[in-house]
Amino acid sequence: MxxxxxxxxxxxxxxxxxxxxxxxxxxxxxxxxxxxxxxxxxxxxxxxxxxxxxxxxxxxxxxxxxxxxxxxxxxxxxxxxxxxxxxxxxxxxxxxxxxxxxxxxxxxxxxxxxxxxxxxxxxxxxxxxxxxxxxxxxxxxxxxxxxxxxxxxxxxxxxxxxxxxxxxxxxxxxxxxxxxxxxxxxxxxxxxxxxxxxxxxxxxxxxFEANPDLRQKHIGPDWDKAKVRGTPHNTGDGLAMAEKLGAQAYGFYGGCHATPMDLKMADYGNLDLPPGERKNYRKICYFLGVMLNARGDRFVDEGINFRNYTYAQFGREIMAQPGHFAWQVFDAKVLDLLYGEYHFEDAHFVEAESLEALIPLMEGVNGAAAARTLEGYNAAVMEEAAFDPTRLDGKGTRGLRLAKSNWAQKLDKGPFRAYPVTGGITFTxxxxxxxxxxxxxxxxxxxxxxxxxxxxxxxxxxxxxxxxxxxxxxxxxxxxxxxxxxxxx
CATH class of the missing domain: 3.50.50.60 (FAD/NAD(P)-binding domain)
Incomplete structure (x- = not known):
């Protein structure tokens, strides 16, 4: 046998x-x-x-x-x-x-x-x-x-x-x-x-996603700071053993699955939670709002495609921002559409009845720039297109340096919420x-x-x-x- x-x-x-x-x-x-x-x-x-x-x-x-x-x-x-x-x-x-x-x-x-x-x-x-x-x-x-x-x-x-x-x-x-x-x-x-x-x-x-030294070596500087979404045990051992026997390294070592995650989460998805709840630290409904970096700027087209095709890349984009964090901003019109992880008991967010009151609560963000960004975004939203989350609805923005291509709605109904996120690496x-x-x-x-x-x-x-x-x-x-x-x- x-x-x-x-x-x-x-x-x-x-x-x-x-x-x-x-x-x-x-x-x-x-x-x-x-x-x-x-x-x-x-x-x-x-x-x-x-x-x-x-x-x-x-x-x-x-x-x-x-x-x-x-x-x-x-x-x-x-x-x-x-x-x-x-x-x-x-x-x-x-x-x-x-x-x-x-x-x-x-x-x-x-x-x-x-x-x-x-x-x-x-x-x-x-x-x-x-x-x-x-x-x-x-x-x-x-x-x-x-x-x-x-x-x-x-x-x-x-x-x-x-x-x-x-x-x-x-x-x-x-x-x-x-x-x-x-x-x-x-x-x-x-x-x-x-x-x-x-x-x-x-x-x-x-x-090798749980090995900070290998992340820095293959993916780039500061990737030791990424949150590890998965197991702490994937440290590249198998790759090292195979390499020792002459195995051919293959594929894109600079690439990884990097998902937007709660900035406050512990590494490894928080081990004191049952395994099935660790996914609650993902934050992947950015397409229903906007994301701002420390400079108060948007840095991705949040609605460029269905989130199935963007979430594994946007975590990497967040890692490239100053301080390796961003804030996801939503208004009351979409709060009931946010996935369960946004309502999870340990989810971190700030809330206010107006954007003016919300912006100072977003720690680490240039408030004046954020206010200009959100005002410009609201002014650019296409009013004539209908919002439809079941398809690429074409409800975008006009005149912005960085467009939002779909699901663009004005942020104009309180209460408003903002969730702090970072990049969480899942696998290499x-x-x-x-x-x-x-x-x-x-x-x-x-x-x-x-x-x-x-x-x-x-x-x-x-x-x-x-x-x-x-x-x-x-x-x-x-x-x-x-x-x-x-x-x-």
């Missing part, structure tokens, strides 16, 4: 484990964290997964509760492979689609159906990805489903499938080194000094190069025998950002490939 060891226990690792077990392998998963923090970054996510689909026939078999009465009045639309490709190209900075991106697109639907075959079920993301219009729930951004129970639920469902197939997991046991004999990986050494033999090792232990984009079986390639493009990788370890999938929900789907697509490859399938 083929012996497979997997480093890590997140979505990609569990997908690899399930796939290897399907092929008859014996699988041991080694997790650096103790059991409460197992699951890598998966537990910190909202569990949303982007995949290509043609319509309801692709969606409904994946849904946990097919009797939900809302399904009869829901417009899921479609999200074609061509649209997925176009969305990814929008973040490639002129690069053509990579082989890895093409794989993600083509296998995304099948990956979802495969998870469902292992009793991993999903629910429509009504609260975050749809708005009610004419009595119907209209999904607007090509992202429709999340795991029941969000990221925690995804981890629990995948772990249940993994253990039901006979997989074993050890917590508080990190892979510290790889054992290689005659150019083939034959096992691992744990951080406890134990040598374990294997026919194949799968590295699924994340990127640089990794190793793999082949079609998930095997890690060396610098001459030859497979390193016995070594496989998936998840954040895989480079070439994302560059200057990504459409929301693609990260978890990528973990499943490349995790399944690595599992099959390691098991000899």
């Amino acid at each position: 083929t012996q497979v060891i997997i480093a890590g226990s997140g979505n990609a690792a569990l997908s690899a484990g399930i796939a290897a077990l399907e092929k008859g392998a014996q699988v041991l998963m080694l997790e650096k964290a103790e059991e409460p923090l197992a699951g890598g970054n998966t537990k910190y996510t909202a569990g949303a997964m982007r995949f290509a689909y043609d319509g309801d026939a692709d969606i409904l078999p994946l849904v946990q509760n097919p009797d939900d009465p809302r399904l009869k009045v829901t417009d899921f639309g479609s999200y074609t492979q061509e649209k997925f490709a176009s969305d990814l190209l929008g973040f490639n900075d002129g690069r053509p689609l990579t082989v890895e991106q093409q794989t993600l697109i083509k296998e995304s639907n099948g990956a979802m159906q495969w998870l469902a075959s292992h009793d991993v079920k999903f629910e429509p993301i009504y609260t975050r990805q749809s708005f009610e219009k004419d009595g119907r729930h209209v999904f607007w951004g090509g992202l429709t489903l999340a795991s029941e129970g969000e990221g925690v639920g995804l981890f629990e469902q995948e772990l249940a499938a993994f253990t039901a197939l006979g997989g074993c997991i050890r917590y508080g046991c990190a892979v510290a080194d790889l054992i290689s004999e005659d150019g083939k990986v034959t096992g691992v050494v744990t951080d406890q000094g134990e040598a374990l033999s294997a026919d194949a090792v799968i590295l699924a232990c994340g990127g 984009y640089g990794g190793v190069k793999i082949d079609a079986r998930g095997a890690v390639l060396d610098r001459q493009d030859a497979p390193i025998a016995g070594l496989y990788a998936c998840g954040e370890m895989v480079g070439g999938v994302f560059f200057n950002g990504y459409p929301g929900g693609s990260g978890l789907t990528s973990g499943v697509v490349f995790g399944r490939r690595a599992g099959y490859g390691a098991a000899g399938g």
